[in-house]
Amino acid sequence: MKTTGLIAMLLGIIVFSAKAQEVENKLSRNQQEWLDKGWPVTDTLQFSLPNEGKVLFYFNNTEFSVEQLNSELAPLMKNATKFPEFETKAFRVADNFYPTSLNTVKNSIDKKYTKHLESIELGIPVGLDFMAGYFTPEVGFRAHLGLPGYSLGASITNTVYFPEREAGEIQVNSNWFLNAEFSWNKGQRIVNNDQTIQLGILLNQGSYKLFKGTTLKAVYRHRVNNHLYIQAGVVGTDDLKTFYPTVGVRFW
Structure with missing residues (x-):
């Protein structure tokens, strides 16, 4: 039983590592290692878009709760209509570094994926x-x-x-x-x-x-x-x- 649990945990780590490489707001190697050691990813918030696309947010539950992130991101995601069809985009959310801070992630999504009227x-x-x-x-x-x-x-x-x-x-x-x-x-x-x-x-x-x-x-x-x-x-x-x-x- 212990062996099976260990294998499942290792597979989970491998799967997440593969996903983490796909995040839009990548950190340097040293910063990423420091962040993963002190504030590892514990939760994922997913938004399914009308165009069959998906947006994932990886975060640590000591920094954010699902309810908090959802209240911050849900209004933004309703207006972010420029995400590509049938694709999955992922973002790391952690306030320890500027590229992964919640405000930076929100501004980046808004600027790149939201239509703005002049x-x-x-x-x-x-x-x-x-x-x-x-x-x-x-x-x-x-x-x-x-x-x-x-x-x-x-x-x-x-x-x-x-x-x-x-x-x-x-x-x-x-x-x-x-x-x-x-x-x-x-x-x-x-x-x-x-x-x-x-x-x-x-x-x-x-x-x-x-x-x-x-x-x-x-x-x-x-x-x-x-x-x-x-x-x-x-x-x-x-x-x-x-x-x-x-x-x-x-x-x-």
Whole structure:
């Protein structure tokens, strides 16, 4: 009886080893050995697809329960309609390494096997910069085309400059920039513009003290929360002979 049980256990190990070689999110040999030793696979969650395909998730029951994984993965699998017909795909789920973490596995499946509709995001950014010793409010309009993990867009913004008063009157100079923008979220399928690079060129050539001649700017922007962003960059003006560092905040 003991011999029969030992043979069955060895066959199970061999069968699983063959399956594990087929997982989509493979680890390096050393990482795999460490993971298998400390957190061996104890359970499998299977999803049978309408196109006769199957998706398997191997996991250790000390990290996840079947109920927990099913609640996390079932909604995703309903939308993952790009899995091939009559094929079986397998994933290892373990939070010890980035490629096998649950969030990474979910994002990978969503990006590769879920159909995404392109979206257009419209916004009116309002903010305040400090540049060349002056506070310069900015307001504008932006449009972004959202894709899984990143977005491309453009904006037109007005940097308002208040020069020194002459004869007691307040002067307001408008400086319109046309900007190209690229935003991304590392490891995320939905872009919330966590990080943005903006490149702009001054459209109106006025005889202003702050900007004159060919003027370009480059800005890096980081999202602090849902509506607040901080940014830093540099503006080259006077035909790129003079450069001003700039820092500021933006609100959406």
